Amino acid sequence: MKVLLAIPHVFAPKLDSQYSSQTESKRSVKEKALFQTTLGNLQRHGPDQWIHASLGNGKPVVTRHLKSELYIDITIQLFTPKSASLADSLPSDARLQVIDPQISDFKQIPLFASKRLLEQANDYDLVGYH
Numbered sequence: 001m002k003v004l005l006a007i008p009h010v011f012a013p014k015l016d017s018q019y020s021s022q023t024e025s026k027r028s029v030k031e032k033a034l035f036q037t038t039l040g041n042l043q044r045h046g047p048d049q050w051i052h053a054s055l056g057n058g059k060p061v062v063t064r065h066l067k068s069e070l071y072i073d074i075t076i077q078l079f080t081p082k083s084a085s086l087a088d089s090l091p092s093d094a095r096l097q098v099i100d101p102q103i104s105d106f107k108q109i110p111l112f113a114s115k116r117l118l119e120q121a122n123d124y125d126l127v128g129y130h
Contacts, residue, residue, distance in 0.1 A: 003074045004077065004120055005041070005074065006130070007076060008110040009078055009085060031086050038090060042096065050063050050066070051063070051066060075097065076095060077099055078098045079109055081109070
C-alpha cells in the first residue's frame, strides 16, 4: 500500500508570544514531536522491525532484527520554510521529503500543503494530512 502523508511545520519563536510555535522554550519538545511525527512513523510502519528478547532466565536481552512483509510504503512530505523550521534537526531519510513552500505568510503553509497533497492523491492508495 502506497501512503502519502503531508505535514505543515513552522517554528518561528517570538519574544513573549502566547503561541507554542512561537515560544523558544518549546524548542526541544517541538523537535521531539517533529521527530516522532516524521522519522518515528517511518520506523514504525516500515519493513524493518526490532524485537527485544531475553535469551533466558538470568541471560542477556538481545535485539533481533526482523524484516516484515506487512509494511506500508509511506512517503512523508514536510512543508516547512527554511527560515522557520526545526527540520535541520532530523536525520535524512529517502522517504522524508522536506519541501520549502517559499511562502512568506506562514499562515498559508497548511493550505499549500493540503493543496499539494490533493494534487498527488491519484498516485497513492491513501493520503493523509497531519
